[in-house]
Amino acid sequence: MISSTLRQAQGPDSGHPINQTLSPADAVDFVSEESRRQGADRFDIVAGESESMGLELFEGKVKSTELSNSRGIGVRLFRGKRPGFAFTERMTREALARTVADAWSHASLTDEVEIDLPHPAPLPEIDLRLFNPDLESVSFEDMKNFGLKLEEIALKTDSRIENVPYLGVSRGSGFSMLRNSNGVFYQSRQSSVSAGLGAVAKDGENKKMGVYSKAGRSFEFDAEFIAHKAVERAVELLNASPLESGTYPVVFSNRVSPQIFSMFSSPFFAEAVQKGQSRLSGKLGQSIAVPEFNLVSDPFIPLMPGSYLFDGEGVAARKLDIVRDGVLQTFLYNLESAKKDGVAPTGTASRGYSGKAGTGFANYMVRKGNQTLDELLTANPRCFYVVKLEGGSGCSAVSGEISIGAQGFFYEGGKRIHAVDRVTLNTNFFDLLNLIRGFSDSYSDSFSSVKVPDVLVDNIHVSG
């Protein structure tokens, strides 16, 4: 049956031209059969399709409009214990057969790995509300009208706003499909919409850009709120000046704390530990941070972008305590790293159709504290409140090094003294975890899978 399908596909008079594009579901069937025909008794296949539409506006006009439809399929198969990967965005039988042949030939090059592919298992019965069919009716006209409103409000809110060079509204949806040789077959769908702008404020020769965007599962955004936020963020940093070099208590705003913490996700991955790329190696069960630090990987929060019921290798999702009261509880595993450590996978494999399986947090949630932001800002005689970070090239997840440009405000005696720019922060993430002096009681309102409250950290080196 399997081989006859292929012969039919490749035959000149089959009625199924080899260059006819298949749907993702049919492509998954075809690749599955073709993998078995090659001789692979174990394999998994990931396929995906996404659609999006959006536009950008500038000076009252649409500058660009974009419409997209992308699809692709990736296969990992095993020749004995040797894995081979390949993917394609061409969904013709010819291209799919070549992809499977590529994967099969790669499986003769790789070294053996121990992997147990999962068997079908019931998924948690939770409605994550990741797909909203109502978004399909959001038209270009709706997006254009909303975008025009954003620009108009931004320009009239403050006379120092000279320009809104970045303004976009878009929506997108996608679905993914995962099948393996044990009979696992899962599908998921999601959709989202976003709107945002970057406004430039000018005062003399001094320029600052403020960026704010909203995204979510429904198009219920408040244009006034979004535009005002962008303007506020541009204007508040005008005429900033550096700080005197030295060590300061620093409050990372919840706008930037997720950026800092998410840059250091990979040390929590078992794969990084096993390959000598994590300074958390050997720290399981030990204190790695102050007791107030609690980190959870939570896949079950409705509407959030990091939520899912099954991971990239078909393992059912789980909520995981990663750090509890400052003590490291577990690393994050995929199938390969779990087998290597002789533990169960944690449902945290990440994989798109074009890449091999990696590891990733679901929603990265650092528990809130019980202080207000104001309390953090007034906890010390002086502090640097950071609201913007610049670049991340000076940060290394392996060494923990943090060397990064920052902008924000200098506080003294509990009062905001002046805006700050042209300074850099220098510390090490693994030291920072033990220098945390408090978390606020609020997350930012961004549509992000990383949530970290405002955080006060002692003794950060600031150069200005």
Added chain:
Amino acid sequence: MEDSLGLGILPFMEQEKAQRLLQAGRDRGADFTELFEEETRHASVSYKDKKVESATAGTDYGIGIRLLFGTEVLYAHTSKDDEEHLLKLIDALAQSRGPVVGARHPSTGSGTMPVSKPIVGVQLENRQRIVLDPRTIGQERKLDLLLRADQAARSFSKKISQVNARAGDVVSEILICNSDGLWVTDTRTRCRFHISVTAEEGGEIFVAGEAPGVQRGFEFFEGLDAERYAHDAAERAVRMLSAGYVKGGKMPVVMGNGFGGVIFHEACGHLLETEGVRHKASVFTGKIGEQIAHSEVTAIDDGLIEGSWGSIQMDDEGRPSEKTTLIENGVLKTYMSDRVGAEETGVVLSGSARRESYQYAPVSRMRNTYIAAGKHTPAEVLASVEDGLYAKKLGGGSVNPATGEFNFAVEEGYVIRHGQIAEAVRGATLIGKGPEILPLISMVGNDLELAAGMCGASSGSIPVNVGQPTLRVDSILVGGR
């Protein structure tokens, strides 16, 4: 159409189909319609943890459709190539602007829209000298290179705890046709070798890497001195492992040659792309003819350097590439432009329209961008600094074009004391503003070198070279401890 390598059928649509699609754009009122069809084959092998960690290959395929109404850009892309679907996308794009006035009816031909020009093939001058097409060579031929690199790095020191070596190649078949009658195809072949070496001692870890890349065929891997790159990365990882932290503050900085050119790329190059200028999002808007840099500085963006990682035979609008002088003796001469950017800013086309893939509309981007060689020896440049920082090798960086604010990480740095290189320092970041830095480049060395990198911006991630000779910047903020 059978290709010369016997690799099978080339992926491109037939000219008749293209002509119908281009006409559909015209019929819906577009001033200009363009099709960009691409099939890209990626193949790589990586060796990590003393194992062949992965061998993978993949094919990207898709079509991008661009309609221009004046300088308004409408763009659609898809992985499906059937004509009905493509016509629907053209319709949806055009309708996003509201009803089309005077549209030519697709079946009767009635209407006032002009007819698309007949397609005329253009033959590019072939500047690529590909000896071995990677698509014809088995991936197993990369293994020896990776094993040699791994061994060379590990044998450098017992402190080397991990080595990750990867050899990857990419071959793209591109078709660009448009309503001006253009029909041009290109094959783009690039190969790159990466090595990342981790050194560890007493709980401290440092990672250093090298990543040479070229626009050549598989012969690049066969002639590559992998041991040298492995040795250089291992040596740097071990040396920086025990380096102290730089003391932060404003100071003179000598930038090393090669990848040091990322400073010009980030701090100034992005600000000289018409994509930023036309949105008034560049601080260099309206400055052509003005002295924006020290008179020692001449900066060039050259798409024609043979075999160079950032070179292109034609840009992604089908225009032949060229060498563009951006700044001459400190004076701004022009911007890097694409079709829309050139029209809006009034500069000439420079063959700089680029995109990562069919998934992006093309915009002006850099190719091989560098500060031209000056007259000083590197030793003279170093000797001119009493106390400062020698940023021998920079890591990555980023810039906000609207404000000119940039930042870079220094991967390998040294204190300069009395004009001499002293102890190694780590954890340095350089920050500042592009327009403020250019006048402060006061000495330019004679040791120009280019280095490969990937540049990310609105039209995706593209291969570019950055480059410069050794430079002195009189004052720059160095972040440290």
